[in-house]
């Protein structure tokens with residue numbers, strides 16, 4: 001096991017892409033699962049806090065330690081097997097998503113989850129139930145996890161296979177590999193009917209594996225997983241369409257969503273400020289563009305009329321076809337993905353340069369409320385004269401509105417606006433976090449979604465698995481809540 005304790009060595013581990021900063025005594029880097037288990041057992045015996053880190057691309061401070069030790073999964077990074085017949089793969093928690101997807105694609109298989117940032121670890125994407133552009137067609141990471149191997153906060157190992165451990169209504173019994181039993185009471189909460197990464201997954205009669213997916217490093221450490229793969233689609237039709245009005249882009253989105261023939265796997269939106277923000281790097285963005293939509297359509301070999309359907313569809317749309325970009329080869333497809341990635345990345349760069357933490361929404365609402373919600377969010381930010389860019393996974397009615405404060409006064413205002421936008425999302429039956437999770441930065445907004453009793457039920461569940469409260473403390477819950485249990 002590698003142990004780092006010099007300030008210079010551990011500095012890089014103490015923040016994530018949100019620019020949230022923390023501190024810790026040491027960083028432990030186990031090279032095999034046994035080293036991880038013995039470290040956890042020692043920490044549990046000595047009441048030493050542990051935070052788990054993946055590759056630090058999270059946007060909520062969830063991997064950032066606030067004391068105790070940090071455990072990095074970076075050396076648990078082996079692809080154990082890829083089964084091309086059974087279409088599944090077994091990998092360790094610290095495998096890089098991009099590497100894994102490159103390897104599966106070489107075998108003509110696709111692992112669909114695609115958080116825009118692919119420089120992240122598989123274990124973390126499961127811990128945050130990551131999703132991305134392709135979630136419009138394929139759903140989030142949760143849908144692709146067959147099996148999990150988890151080290152619990154007491155050092156016991158739990159192996160969970162999808163479909164094998166089901167709650168009796170709200171009662172869930174778990175048994176570790178060594179035979180230790182845990183009786184959990186699943187919180188009786190109503191989760192939003194949208195993409196959601198806020199708090200624990202809780203339902204009557206749920207599958208135990210779902211509790212650990214999206215638990216943000218608070219219930220256990222994922223050391224190994226079996227993931228579901230699908231056939232790699234033959235070809236992709238893709239374009240970045242520009243619109244001379246925002247309403248035009250919204251009409252286009254609505255038309256695609258109700259269309260029975262064109263069925264894109266990704267449907268992503270950029271507002272005019274996002275386009276202006278990108279213009280320096282992507283000079284071909286037309287000056288007249290007021291909005292853009294990037295889509296990807298898989299071309300099924302059994303139905304080759306889809307291109308014609310799309311061109312017909314585009315002909316009838318109000319997109320600025322002449323100035324839009326169409327992908328003609330693999331290179332173009334990658335360029336469009338880079339274009340989408342660049343907006344998220346450049347916002348983070350701006351925030352870091354100005355020394356603030358990110359103030360960007362991760363809100364989703366049911367489809368029928370989305371336009372109303374979008375207008376609400378933009379209007380209140382514009383009234384306060386704060387610069388912003390709006391973009392996101394609009395196929396899933398999921399908005400990233402990122403404010404770009406330039407001084408302390410604007411930052412304080414932006415935080416207040418952020419709260420109002422989250423409140424409105426919840427009022428419309430949505431979520432304050434559709435994909436990034438709650439971590440340490442979004443706990444106050446989490447309280448908009450669930451009342452104190454509901455949050456207490458979730459905290460109680462955590463305490464049953466982690467009685468000494470050593471793992472991922474500060475994520476999802478304010479520490480004070482544990483004093484009430």
Ligand SMILES: Cc1cc2nc3c(=O)[nH]c(=O)nc-3n(C[C@H](O)[C@H](O)[C@H](O)COP(=O)(O)OP(=O)(O)OC[C@H]3O[C@@H](n4cnc5c(N)ncnc54)[C@H](O)[C@@H]3O)c2cc1C
Nearest residue numbers: 054055056057058062116120121123124127130131217222
């Ligand atoms: C430019 C940019 C764009 C992004 N776009 C998206 C997007 O479209 N969709 C999306 O979902 N996310 C997105 N993200 C957020 C981020 O990439 C994901 O949340 C990703 O899953 C984090 O992976 P990581 O390895 O960097 O995890 P970290 O940030 O290191 O950790 C994230 C969480 O996972 C926990 N964790 C890590 N490993 C384990 C483990 N083995 N067991 C248990 N818990 C563990 C940590 O404790 C922490 O709570 C984006 C980030 C950036 C910077």
